[in-house]
Amino acid sequence: MELLKLENIYKKYNQGELAVTALKDINLYIQKGEFVAIMGTSGSGKSTMMNILGCLDRPSEGHYFIEGEDVANFSENRLAEVRNKKIGFVFQSFNLLPKLSSVENVELPMIYAGESRKKRHKKAVEALTKVGLEKRINHKPNEISGGQRQRVAIARALVNSPSILMADEPTGNLDSKSTYEIMDIFQKLNDEGVTVVMVTHEPDVAQFTKRIVVFKDGCIISDNPVTNRTFRKVGEEF
């Protein structure tokens, strides 16, 4: 069974008289363990796709199955649960809460999952250790670098052991060295079995993935496995 299965997905917006169709009849299957890049120019529908994949939005038509469960018509509350338990988000602008320390930021999803204090802290420290930030757990976001912030965000996305990691332009605000580090982390996580879906408009970044899906005008125009995949090379600058 596919991890994610999208069938005949449409997304329409009504802006006054003008009806805009952002997604047209999308069919997409993502298996467990895949590392997919979603590409496209701005306005191509890739962000809309990301919002639907991440359960932040619901399609106007069609079915979206996560692990066999059709979430297309879920209530807001149930979608919140899906986001909490099955999806981990990594954003372009990190989206950490500025007043909370790294570890508190990572604990946040577990608070909404109702985990106990002790367990939360333990798991948050583990997740931060995994992304190499065990020495920064009590730093606030403005006390660490952009790359480190994104690593905190990845730790936060991973901490509830989601079925899928959604990354929306995760390297968009980072310099090339940090970009390299972040992609390295994604590759390692993927090697460990984490399914990753990443929106990007940079072809170089997309080369780190295993499969590239290209959107244009709300349709998928190409869907190909990556040849000449870029791999982590220790010490090499990106």
Next chain:
Amino acid sequence: MNIFECLKSSFYNVFSNKMRTVLTMLGIIIGIASVIIIVAVGNGSQAAIEEEFESFGTGTLQVRLVSSRDIETRDLLTMDDYYMLKDIEGIQYISPTYSSSNAYIKLLDPTETNSANITGATGDYKYINNDTVLYGRYISDNDVEMRNNVCVIQDTTALKVFGECSENIIGEKVKIKSWRGTTKLTVVGITENTDSSSSNYSSEYPESVVMPITTCMKVFTGSNVAGISLTISDVSQSESIQENILSALSALHKNEDKYYIMDTTDMVESINSILSYVTVFISFVAAISLLVGGIGVMNIMMVTVTERTREIGIRKAIGAKNRDIRIQFITEAIILTGMGGLSGLVFGYIGAVIVGNIVGIAPVMSITAILGAVGISMLIGIIFGVAPANKAAMLDPIEALRFE
């Protein structure tokens, strides 16, 4: 999200913006503080008034002449009226009274005098006035009959006139100066001054001197009494007895509608009702202040929600339900108003003590008022926190995440 996490997060947010928090709470603080002051001072004055009347004797009726121009000599109350009313059924104690504060009493230092409140009465007045005799005896009906030059003074007066308050004073004489000249009265008893207000220890407070009504008439007033005080054994009979008294007086004096009966219970009630009107009115003003404070809280919560739109988006993206967001913002509003209420309570208590000192009333704090104040302030938090919290909860996560 459990309550503890919610409280922790809310306290953190409220305290991370101290200046704004304090300014927002100010409306609630002022509102709650004024409610506390009003209630405490109001209760205090009510208690003081009740005590005042209790020492006078609640349930006491006073027969008086109506004050109008066409009063003739035959209408004036006399001892004959007293003797007649004495026999009316249902009256427990009865005493004709005459009071004057236009007199002076010589103090220990012969060059000094103090104003005196002269009361002429009979033996029953002891019960009507709830007097407790400490030394000697009260004036008796025999004194009244014999027009004895005797009097009963209070323990505080004894201290000022004789420098001591003991058995030794009995038989001593006090000098009373009035427009009729100086009169010497033998002290036959000392009563307890039960007036608890502190002012009666100051020199300006008139000394109370009770003497036989006949002596009083002989020395000061002539043949008339100012009024007749009485108590009724069965209060439920009060109305019919009052009617009997008035008709008996009219029959004796051959006049109509010249007398009225003042019921101290009614007076306490009417004063209390005036007081409660005042309290209601001021409470209304305080309620407006609370309303304004609540709107202030709502306003600032709206601003907070807008400021934290992105945070709300993040929280929703990682799994916060609408309910979680709503509860968080309502909790913050409740913390704001609750802390405002508690501070208001403290300031209100201090204010009540200060106001009480100025007007000479001991403020009475009631648990109901305290719990009510805190409860109301929290309720305000809920009422005025709902709208901002709903606004936050209903935010679209995608829009919220895009918010700069």
